[in-house]
Amino acid sequence: MRRFRSAALSVFVLAAVPMAGPPVAAADADVTVVVNAGAGLEKVDELAIGVNHAIWDAQLGTPEVADLMRDAGVGAMRYPGGSYSDIYHWRDHTAPGGYVAPNTDFDHFMAGVRRTGAKAIVTANYGTGTPQEAADWVRYANVEKGYGVRYWEIGNELYGNGHYGAAWEADDHPDKSPAQYAALVRDYARAMKAVDPTIKVGAVLTTPGEWPDGITAEGDAGPWNQVVLSIAGPEIDYGIVHWYPTGESGPEVLPKTDRIADQVRLVREQARRFAGRDIGIAMTELNTPYGRNTQPGALFAADAYATLMANGVFTVDWWNVHNGVERASTIAGQPDFHDFGLLSSGGCTADGTVCQPAMNTPFAPYHALSMLSRFARPGDQLVGASTSDPQVVAHAARRTDGGLAVLLLNRGEDTEKTVELDYAGYSPAAAAQVLTYGNGATAITTTQGAADAVTLPPYSLTTLLLRPSAPSTLPTTPGRPVATAVTDRSATLTWPATTPGVKYEVHRQFGTTSEAWGETTGTTFTARNLTPSTRYTVNVVARDGAGRVSWASPPLTFQTTSPATSTCQVRYAETTNWGNGFVADVAITNTGTRPIDSWTLTFTWPTTWQHADSGWNATWSQSGTTVTATNVDGNRLLAPGASTTAGFVGSYQGPDVQPTSFTLNGIRCSTT
Known part of the structure; x- marks a missing residue:
């Protein structure tokens, strides 16, 4: 038995598990x-386990590949392939400046999708195309051919069009700003939905913590995501992110899946803040820099997909089905070709000394997707x-x-x-x-x-x-709760009614520890005695008269406000950001009635990859994730109503999650 955190009203208790076979004794287990x-x-969404298919892949849509994708449980297939999307013209099946393999047109692709039993995700050409071309594609796919393609993207990685310096994405528009992209996304979405109002349209966003996230280019109103969501937010249904983490070893790359929860949460917060609404999130490209064809790639894929699904990303699409040899090496005793593909392309290194296994031989990440589809189904x-x-x-x-x-x-x-x-x-x-x-x-x-x-x-x-030890019929699962009237110390939670006669229990989650907050026969619960500036995750379950407990509702995460009253106030603001670092100003105000003679400000980073490197107008230091700033002689005394501003240069190697709680001489401050 393991003990779970006790609570004022009740607590989950672990069920006893019968032993079977030669068990590992608790004292002996590692x-x-x-x-x-x-x-x-x-x-888990039906599109959760996805892959990319590219028009330069001669195996696209073949029965052998479709059957391999079906056997792996692939539910989504993206077309026409990364940056080729912004040079590809679907009607004449051309990609000026690129290579198009035979038998890779849209109809061949859809034949493979249907044989796989998957759904299509199609990227419309933004870089060299038009809204009319995209609308015609929707008409051909869903009206003329009846393919029922529901998910459409507008362009691929358009932040790579040179606006921030690097230019790998085709974009013929004279104005390459996020504002121009967002304005045209509106035109694309309106034209495409005029043909088929049931489709879902996605816009390109930057992944939090990955270049060029956080950077504001000259003339822009803010970073890419802020501008795109502010303008195109009302017209789109989901945001598109890609992730290729860096690293040169398993120990360096594999733990980076701990960035995912913050990546997803920040995109959601940006959508609510700038678009004023929730949108879906799709990670339509994902791969690893190390062990792409061997076991590190499989471990990364399995962990990343599962973590993204757990955080509500509706599709995760591996880049890609076939790619080709980059270089040969041996990783964990196995041959690795640094090949982005799930399946072998059957090629050799440039000098011809090392060759891949036969065409379509699965690499390790393919087996990871197969394992994922057996682990978690739609x-x-x-x-x-x-x-x-x-x-x-x-x-x-x-x-x-x-x-x-x-x-x-x-x-x-x-x-x-x-x-x-x-x-x-x-x-x-x-x-x-x-x-x-x-x-x-x-x-x-x-x-x-x-x-x-x-x-x-x-x-x-x-x-x-x-399998359950004693199968039974459980009460209906409650819907996701909603938080209203959130203050520094309380929040009101509501949810839809389910089966008559049940009691609803509200539980706060700490990973695998559940703390019972209370129960009610109604569909509203007010949580009190909460901590200011704190993030809470809760579920609701239904319990019937026989003691049977439903599945937990989908989670709700909310954050209490800063203290309603305090003797100090802090305003934290990043004034400059260059993608992996920033300058932040911290304004401190004495809102009390007594002078403050010497002060120490502390806050804790929400992640382990953020750091305060150097600063001014205070003595700055960091221990673990806790940052401390102590006054200098010039700002030691703060009279009632007086303010001072200190600042620092910070760095980060993942999502830049801003701190929300500050204490001054041990007193929690209100924030603005």
Whole structure:
């Protein structure tokens, strides 16, 4: 048994798990994994597991490739391929300046999509195209041919059109600013939806923490995302982000999936702030810089996809199906070709000394996608999971058929890990089906094992498929709650009614720990005694008269305001940003009635990759994630109503998440 944080009213208690086979004794296990089935995250979309297909790939749409994609559980296929999207003209199937392979036109692509059983994501040509050309494509696809293509993008990575210096994306418009892109996105969306009002249109956004996010070019009203969302926000349905993290080793690259939650949250916050509404998020390109064809690539893919799905990204599309050899090396004992493709292109290095396996041989990330599709299927809900060892990563999914799946990744290249599993909010049967993909394997193996213990081979992906110990019909799952009347100390939560006669319980989530806030027979609950400037994540569950508990609602995350009253006030503002660093001003005001004679300001970065490097008008230091600024002689005394401003140069290697809570001499300040 593992103990969970106690609460004033109630607490989740772990269900006892029957032993099966030769279990790993708790005292002998290397790692403890905790799964909290009541800590509901987001549900898996039917487009969640996606890939990119490019018109220069002669294997595009072939039966062999379509069948491989189907077997891997691919649900989305993106076309016509990255930067080619902005030079591609669909009607005559040309891409001036690029290569177009035979039999890769739109109809061939759609034949492959249909054989796969997937959905299409199509990128309309912004760089050298027109709104009319895009609207004609929608008409051909959905009116004339009946393909039912629902998701359309407007261009690809248009922030790479030279506006910020680097130019890899074709863009013939004289004005290459985000304002011009956003204005034309409105025209594209209106023209395309006039043909088929049911389609969803996406606009290109920058990924938080990745160039050129945060940079404001000369003449712009703000960074790319601010301008695009402010202008095009009312017309679009989702935002498009891409992510290619940097790094030269497994230990450097694999942990970077910890950036994902903040990437997604910041895009959502930007949409609410600048577009005034929620929009979907699609990561339509993703890959890794290390071990692209070997086990590091598989581990990265599995962790990144699962984390993105858990955070509500509706499609994640690997770049790409085929690509080609860049260079040959040996990684974790296996041949790697630095090839972006999921499948081998059958090529050789430039000097002809090293060749890939036969055409369409799956690389390791392909098997990761196969594992993901067996782990979490459309409609399943990701739930909280945590581990005691950073080398082992855990994800869990509550399945629509009553089962539970646990995905475990061993990022240790040379070390086997024995794992003990504990469950809260779910009581599994003793036996489990165990799926394993190990380093150098050519397929996923299936064996029988125990629900509460498993041994993970080095550099491996393992999924446990569990059944409930006593299947039963559960109450209807509540809908996502909404927070209103949020203050520094309270918030009112509401949700739609479900089954008559149930009680609703509200739980705050701390990863795999659930704290019960209270229960009600109504659909409104006011949480009190909250902490100012604090982010909370909550779920609602329904409990019927027999004690059966529903799935957890989708999560709600909200943040309390800064203190309504305080003797100090802080205004934090970044004045300049260059993509991985910034200058920030911090204005401090004495709002009390007594003078402050010497002061110390502290705040904590929300992430581990942010740092205050140097500053002025205060003595700055950082320990861990805590930043401290102490007065200098010139601003030691702050009379009532007086202010002073200090500043610093900061740096970051991931999403730039601004601090929200500041204390002055131990007193929490209000913020503006």
